[in-house]
Amino acid sequence: MTLTTVQPLTGRRALVTGSTSGIGRAIAIALAREGANVVVSGRGKDAGGAVVETIRAAGGAAHFVRADLAESGRAATELAQAATDALGGPVDLLVNNAALLIPAQSLREVDERLADLALAVNVKAPALLTAAVVPAMIEAGAGVIVNTGSLSGLAGNAVSAFYGATKAALHSLTTSWAAELAPKGIRVNAVAPGPTMTQENAAYHETLRSLAAITPDRRPGTAAEVAAAVVFLAGDDAAHIHGVILPIDGGHQAVR
Numbered sequence: 069m070t071l072t073t074v075q076p077l078t079g080r081r082a083l084v085t086g087s088t089s090g091i092g093r094a095i096a097i098a099l100a101r102e103g104a105n106v107v108v109s110g111r112g113k114d115a116g117g118a119v120v121e122t123i124r125a126a127g128g129a130a131h132f133v134r135a136d137l138a139e140s141g142r143a144a145t146e147l148a149q150a151a152t153d154a155l156g157g158p159v160d161l162l163v164n165n166a167a168l169l170i171p172a173q174s175l176r177e178v179d180e181r182l183a184d185l186a187l188a189v190n191v192k193a194p195a196l197l198t199a200a201v202v203p204a205m206i207e208a209g210a211g212v213i214v215n216t217g218s219l220s221g222l223a224g225n226a227v228s229a230f231y232g233a234t235k236a237a238l239h240s241l242t243t244s245w246a247a248e249l250a251p252k253g254i255r256v257n258a259v260a261p262g263p264t265m266t267q268e269n270a271a272y273h274e275t276l277r278s279l280a281a282i283t284p285d286r287r288p289g290t291a292a293e294v295a296a297a298v299v300f301l302a303g304d305d306a307a308h309i310h311g312v313i314l315p316i317d318g319g320h321q322a323v324r
């Protein structure tokens with residue numbers, strides 16, 4: 069037996085949407101730490117560039133590709149092509165993480181503009197981006213897709229119905245894609261974080277703490293904890309895992 073340090077994602081070409089901040093940034097950094105060559109994407113060029121610099125400074129490989137996924141159809145196709153160019157080959161690990169996090173809203177506060185935007189970024193864009201990268205995965209006979217869902221898509225919630233509906237749609241896409249693509253060697257799974265603390269939502273950490281107080285673990289999660297689950301689902305240790313919506317919520321799902 070040899071005990072050596074290996075980077076299990078070495079050679080993998082990853083695209084992480086919404087990785088200019090928060091959970092996506094943690095995912096991009098964690099995948100790069102495990103050896104993946106990573107495209108960081110979002111609208112924010114400076115923020116994305118800073119994530120790329122962090123990864124490169126630590127010895128990893130990363131590139132920034134700007135995309136506004138509200139323009140879902142064209143943006144998805146262009147992002148897939150630009151990521152392929154930046155990575156020197158087709159994406160074999162896609163993390164659909166970007167989302168419009170609609171602030172607390174009652175039924176009447178979701179107008180048509182907000183509804184269209186949330187559907188475009190949270191549902192249409194992941195669907196069209198996945199459709200754009202999957203043909204190369206099918207040709208290669210391998211690939212991994214991990215979607216960032218949400219506890220809000222699993223459980224009812226009085227203040228985020230429409231956002232929750234978009235996440236429930238992403239969970240549904242996850243299980244259906246898993247069924248369609250598993251026979252072609254492609255694994256599709258999702259993570260479903262509960263309240264999760266990031267640098268960007270620091271102003272809401274107290275709110276997140278009070279939301280998480282009812283969970284068995286009695287605390288919010290961290291972006292790094294979500295990223296660790298994505299790394300697991302991306303790697304070969306998860307080779308027999310398809311169509312899972314993995315809650316990362318301190319046990320909330322277990323007791324609701």
Ligand SMILES: NC(=O)c1ccc[n+]([C@@H]2O[C@H](COP(=O)([O-])OP(=O)(O)OC[C@H]3O[C@@H](n4cnc5c(N)ncnc54)[C@H](OP(=O)(O)O)[C@@H]3O)[C@@H](O)[C@H]2O)c1
Binds near residue numbers: 088168218262263268
């Ligand atoms: N934090 C939580 O408590 C929590 C809980 C459950 C699930 N989640 C899920 O976790 C994921 C990340 O959330 P987060 O807390 O890290 O939020 P965040 O910090 O606001 O990150 C959202 C990311 O999405 C990108 N994005 C938003 N609109 C976009 C657009 N039109 N085009 C391209 N990119 C866009 C943003 O990049 P730019 O601004 O640069 O475009 C950013 O990188 C989301 O899917 C969210 O639903 C979060």
